[in-house]
Amino acid sequence: MNREPGVAVRRVETRPFEGQKPGTSGLRKSVREFAEPHYLENFVQAIFNTLGGDARDALVLGGDGRYGNRDAIQRILRQAAANGFRRVIVGRGGILSTPAASCLIRKHGTDGGIILSASHNPGGPDGDFGVKFNGANGGPAPESVTAAIHAASGSLDHYLTCDAPDIDLDRDGCHDLCGMQVDVIDPVADYADLLEGLFDFDALREMLGSGRFRMRFDAMHAVTGPYAREILERRLEAPAGTVMNGEPLEDFGGGHPDPNLVHAHALVALMNGDDPPAFGAASDGDGDRNMVLGRGGYINPCDSLAVLTANAHLVPGYRSLAGVARSMPTSRAVDRVAAARNLPCYETPTGWKFFGNLLDDGRITLCGEESFGTGSSHVREKDGLWAVLFWLNIIAARQQPARAILREHWRQFGRDYFTRHDYEGVDSAGAEALMAGLRERLGSLPGQQFGEEVVTEADDFAYEDPVDGSVSRGQGIRLYFESGARVVFRLSGTGTAGATLRLYCERYERDPTLLELDTQRTLAPVLDAAAAIAGIEAHTGRTTPDVIT
Numbered sequence: 001m002n003r004e005p006g007v008a009v010r011r012v013e014t015r016p017f018e019g020q021k022p023g024t025s026g027l028r029k030s031v032r033e034f035a036e037p038h039y040l041e042n043f044v045q046a047i048f049n050t051l052g053g054d055a056r057d058a059l060v061l062g063g064d065g066r067y068g069n070r071d072a073i074q075r076i077l078r079q080a081a082a083n084g085f086r087r088v089i090v091g092r093g094g095i096l097s098t099p100a101a102s103c104l105i106r107k108h109g110t111d112g113g114i115i116l117s118a119s120h121n122p123g124g125p126d127g128d129f130g131v132k133f134n135g136a137n138g139g140p141a142p143e144s145v146t147a148a149i150h151a152a153s154g155s156l157d158h159y160l161t162c163d164a165p166d167i168d169l170d171r172d173g174c175h176d177l178c179g180m181q182v183d184v185i186d187p188v189a190d191y192a193d194l195l196e197g198l199f200d201f202d203a204l205r206e207m208l209g210s211g212r213f214r215m216r217f218d219a220m221h222a223v224t225g226p227y228a229r230e231i232l233e234r235r236l237e238a239p240a241g242t243v244m245n246g247e248p249l250e251d252f253g254g255g256h257p258d259p260n261l262v263h264a265h266a267l268v269a270l271m272n273g274d275d276p277p278a279f280g281a282a283s284d285g286d287g288d289r290n291m292v293l294g295r296g297g298y299i300n301p302c303d304s305l306a307v308l309t310a311n312a313h314l315v316p317g318y319r320s321l322a323g324v325a326r327s328m329p330t331s332r333a334v335d336r337v338a339a340a341r342n343l344p345c346y347e348t349p350t351g352w353k354f355f356g357n358l359l360d361d362g363r364i365t366l367c368g369e370e371s372f373g374t375g376s377s378h379v380r381e382k383d384g385l386w387a388v389l390f391w392l393n394i395i396a397a398r399q400q401p402a403r404a405i406l407r408e409h410w411r412q413f414g415r416d417y418f419t420r421h422d423y424e425g426v427d428s429a430g431a432e433a434l435m436a437g438l439r440e441r442l443g444s445l446p447g448q449q450f451g452e453e454v455v456t457e458a459d460d461f462a463y464e465d466p467v468d469g470s471v472s473r474g475q476g477i478r479l480y481f482e483s484g485a486r487v488v489f490r491l492s493g494t495g496t497a498g499a500t501l502r503l504y505c506e507r508y509e510r511d512p513t514l515l516e517l518d519t520q521r522t523l524a525p526v527l528d529a530a531a532a533i534a535g536i537e538a539h540t541g542r543t544t545p546d547v548i549t
């Protein structure tokens with residue numbers, strides 16, 4: 001039920017902006033682009049127009065604290081008031097991690113939420129900004145909704161706002177804004193309570209509080225600092241200093257808040273140094289990604305999902321699983337666990353939004369992606385701290401280090417060697433031509449040999465959602481080889497400059513003597529074949545990737 005907007009409502013004439021098309025995860029653009037007059041307001045109005053009058057009752061609003069976050073929150077609040085919302089729940093300081101926002105949407109039964117984040121992209125005046133819309137289930141809007149928002153953005157001639165002073169975002173409490181109720185709340189408490197109900201906090205407290213198990217969590221000066229401090233240092237009594245870089249900063253301290261081996265260098269150096277902690281973990285700008293490291297190496301997110309699935313029975317909130325899902329480019333490690341446990345296993349396109357229906361329909365409990373995302377039915381987003389607690393819970397239950405658990409896993413299920421090579425900021429036309437060239441040759445590639453590898457199958461991944469029957473095409477080119485290897489080519493939907501080509505590569509190994517080899521060397525013949533087939537150098541001018549994970 002929406003409210004009749006008050007007298008202070010102001011109609012502002014505007015014109016559509018080109019390209020307000022949400023990508024893999026919301027609208028992500030440079031801060032400069034967002035700074036153009038009306039740019040933010042237009043997109044937010046397009047969201048509200050898409051929602052329609054009946055779904056403008058209550059909203060959750062917050063962001064990862066990056067440059068522009070606070071100002072955007074004040075502007076969106078005025079727009080929400082002018083568009084007839086009755087109530088908006090805002091995280092104190094304008095802060096909400098993505099999983100915490102999902103938790104609040106579900107807890108308060110709001111019509112959805114707006115999360116201000118460009119995730120792992122750098123922040124600051126020269127960085128990126130982003131706006132994501134999540135629906136009433138707490139999850140990213142599905143493609144049908146993002147397409148409608150894009151369409152609405154293309155025909156806007158005005159937006160609504162109201163004249164009112166800024167709300168004090170730094171004080172918990174209830175405020176009135178042009179007749180709309182604004183509740184500023186603790187951004188951490190509800191989320192921390194939710195996680196406390198899923199994991200064995202007593203066992204974790206005993207392990208972390210005793211000091212016999214040392215860990216470090218790198219919040220990368222992004223949103224998870226306050227969450228990690230509350231959960232790890234306060235509720236689980238880990239020593240102060242367990243959380244590194246815990247102060248959220250508008251520019252993430254000049255860093256790139258992407259929890260991978262390249263960008264989480266402080267943590268990686270610590271884990272590779274003398275007397276390393278037993279366990280290391282990091283999260284990203286908005287708190288939904290995770291990277292976990294044991295002593296002696298990092299745990300690939302594909303393997304991580306498989307290990308969590310295989311050990312879920314040790315975790316109180318996950319004693320039984322309905323099923324699992326992974327995005328298509330994610331390695332097939334979890335499929336092997338699902339097959340052994342008779343669990344349904346779904347393969348979806350890249351993007352957390354595709355897990356939403358499967359979770360809502362009770363078909364899956366756990367899901368994950370190679371892009372450092374793991375999550376469950378507890379919210380409708382991937383969840384960095386949740387994944388860290390899941391690992392810690394397994395370590396506490398098995399009384400074994402992370403790497404030992406991983407090694408045993410490989411011995412039991414075999415190992416899916418996996419890597420992703422990113423060619424960032426390449427010329428868009430070249431990248432499109434590369435993909436088009438592959439598409440044209442899908443029929444002729446099977447049977448052809450490239451170096452040591454022979455192609456057996458080639459296709460362009462399409463997904464039919466088993467719940468609502470919607471079909472998503474063109475989700476990545478897959479090539480399968482006689483050696484059992486697979487490569488996937490797709491263009492990123494989250495970059496803001498040029499195109500990013502992603503090449504995903506995996507090969508399964510069962511031989512117990514070959515489970516601990518170097519990943520890049522092991523996959524080199526497949527990577528060479530992939531580069532030759534796609535003509536990466538010819539199309540992009542690049543001979544080596546920018547980031548390897």
Ligand code: G16
Nearest residue numbers: 024025119351352369371492493494
């Ligand atoms: C987003 C999506 C993920 C996706 C990732 C990479 O993550 O939520 O589902 O896997 O982008 O997408 P792409 O390969 O298209 O760049 P995040 O953490 O950036 O919101």
